[in-house]
Amino acid sequence: MNTHRIHRVAKLTGLSKDVIRVWERRFGLLKPTRGANRYRNYSDEDVALLRFLKEQLDAGGSIGELSKLGREELLGRARASAPHVSFVDNTFSRLLRELLSTLNPFDRVIFEKRLNGAVAVVPFEEALHGILLPLQEQVGQLWHEGQVNVALEHYVTKQIQQKIFSAMNQLPVAEFGAKVVVACPPGEEHDIAALAVAYRCRVRGCRVYYLGANVPIASLTNFCGKVNPDLTIMSFPLALSEVNATELVQALTHEVVPASRLAVGGHGALAMRNIFNGSHIEMLEDFAELDHKLDRLMRQSLSRG
Ligand code: B12
Known part of the structure; x- marks a missing residue:
């Protein structure tokens, strides 16, 4: 279960911090715990309950009457009213919509404030996969449809890269742990996903050598x-022609590192699956598989010691 500080709860529910505090004191409906730093930590249930209350008030209900139902009854009603919807996903969609609305007409100040705000209220990895990568994809879509021009797409791409680099720079320099090289193949300029992979490796304690595009x-x-990495991860957002892919796989496995220490991922890699499979290079289907791989790698590295 996630816990959330009050400013995040406010963002997730659309209620002000003052209202949350008053409802907590007056009606005793929320059960925050206290962290080591004495800040209140609210649970997903608290957030679900507050969202339900907000919806009821917006529809004309009264907090006095609702509070009489008690926490358990309200939670039951909240679950019944939104059984399939994750409120966090909803919030990400809303934040994304708000961000995209500042691109046409373009308002840099509002865009950057919203992006900073969106990234600040959730743990960075959630923001990366809930906001930054989807934003990149959606801006690409808008560009494809002719709704934003190349310059604006570049601007958003750079903003996203800055956010990921700055989150990575806040992590301590890893001195131990598995060595992982992250790179894009020759000719591949799309490096945002590779950067996201590098971030995940860094967060899990690996010594990361991020080489980027092309x-x-x-x-x-x-x-x-020179580095002798435990693993080299290549990001393939785009697929290569069969001839080029076969040549590349041969070069990778014969020259770079043994196939057992190579892994690939991305839409392009999945499309070239048959070529990689024959070479024993590991295919990382998604970020969850990447995490499993990294866990194994870190355990091996710790046991080597
Ligand atoms: C931003 C962008 C660019 C930027 C890249 C900036 C940068 N530093 O990354 C720039 C301007 C450089 C660029 C250039 C080009 N681009 Co471009 N670009 C895009 C755009 C808008 C977004 C791509 C992106 O970052 N997506 C978000 C990331 C997160 O998605 P992703 O890379 O696919 O990664 C996902 C998965 O593949 C996976 N993944 C990837 N790697 C790995 C690794 C592991 C281990 C794991 C687990 C997962 C994983 O995770 C991600 C999340 O799902 C897309 C349009 C779109 N809607 O996607 C076009 C797009 C990809 N580009 C395209 C094209 C054609 C080009 C150019 C050839 C254009 C040109 N004529 O010059 C050039 C050259 C590219 C080259 N040689 O590499 C086409 C590709 C068409 C195709 N399928 O062949 C697209 C789809 C646009 C289009 N509809 O035509 N581009």
């Missing part, structure tokens, strides 16, 4: 020869 095989070989 890395020539000869350089990668040279680099891996």
Whole structure:
């Protein structure tokens, strides 16, 4: 179960911090715990309950009457009224819509304030997958439809990259742990997903060598020869032609590192699955598989010690 500080609860529910505090004191409906720093931590249930109360008030209900039902009854009604909807997902969709609305007509100040706000209220990894990567995809879609121009798409891409780099820079420099090289293949300029992969590796304690877009095989070989990584992860957002993919796989497995220490991911890699499968390179289907792989790698690295 997630816990949330009051400013995040306010964002997630649309209620002000003052109202949340008053309802907590007066009606005793919320059960926050206290963290080591004495801040109140609210549970997902608290947030669900507050969202339900807000909906009821918006529909004309009175807080006095509703509070008489008690926490358990209200929670039951909240669950029954929104059985399939994750309120966090809803919030991300709302934040995304709000962000996109500032692009046309373009308002830099509001866009940046909203982006900062959205990223600040949830743990960064949630923001990365709930807001930053979907934002990138949706802006791409708008660009494709001719609703935003290339310059604006570049601006948003750079904003997203800055956020990921700055989150990574706040992490301590890893001195121990599995060594992981993250790179895009030659000619691949789409490096946002590779950056997200690098961030996840960093957060899980790996020593990460993030090389980014368009890395020539000869350089990668040279680099891996010096670093001797436990794992090299290549991001393939786009698929290559069969001939190019076959050549690349041969070069990777013969020159760079043994296939057992290579992993690939991304829409392109999935589309080239048959070529990778024949080479024993590991296919990471999604970020959950990446996490499992990293857990195993970190355990091995710790036991080596
Ligand atoms: C931003 C962008 C760019 C930027 C990239 C900036 C950057 N630093 O990344 C720039 C301007 C450089 C660019 C250039 C080009 N682009 Co472009 N670009 C996009 C755009 C708008 C977003 C791509 C993106 O970042 N998506 C978000 C990320 C998170 O998604 P992703 O990379 O696919 O990764 C996901 C998965 O693949 C997976 N994943 C990826 N790697 C890994 C690794 C692991 C281990 C795991 C677990 C998962 C994983 O995780 C992600 C989340 O689901 C898309 C349009 C769109 N709607 O997507 C077009 C798009 C990808 N680009 C396209 C094209 C054609 C180009 C150009 C050829 C255009 C040109 N004519 O010059 C060039 C050259 C690209 C090259 N040689 O690599 C096409 C590709 C069409 C195709 N399928 O072949 C697209 C789809 C636009 C379109 N509809 O035409 N582009």
